[in-house]
Amino acid sequence: MQPVLETGAADEDFALWPTAAVEPYGFLVLDGRLTPQEVGSAVWRIADANEDAPAPDPPAAFLYGLLTAEHLLAPGGFRVTDGVTGAVFAPGCCNGLEEWREWLDVADGTAEGWFGHDPHAAAERHGGTVRLTVDTRAGSGQVIELPVDGLRRLLAGAEQDLRDFVRLAGCWAERQLPGHARALTAALARALALEPSP
Structure with a gap:
């Protein structure tokens, strides 16, 4: 299980900070192993998804929505790959990492999870097993089944x-955007639905 950010369309004109060449409309895995340019791409994508009213200087204008909005978006979700069958459960359009805690409801058996459309990925608990349906509208029937405890371990790893x-x-923001680093770090934590660390 990996947290992935949907990359969206490439912006050839973006020049506020260095970014990586990422596949348009693909996924960028979010973890602690990204290059500085990949971090720049991730921050660009999350800020772009929350772009709002302008502020006086160019970085602040672009970051304004991310730094000030009450409800933040981070397009993407959790991707699960079955190492045996090769089936890939990927988030669809209109799913966001800000909603990742819905996976906990699935693990608890209190709700079924819907993870976007195209594909229409869904998850539900059946006793001690969680069934991940890759695309509920496709006839392929690709399903990944996990024990509930295994899902909880995967979720803990993805949260980490x-x-x-x-x-x-x-750390990237301290170098690239020192005047906004603290606020940007807090906004990213909110956009990714992370509770403050103890």
């Missing part, structure tokens, strides 16, 4: 990956 990314992004 998100925390590692935010920590890495905070």
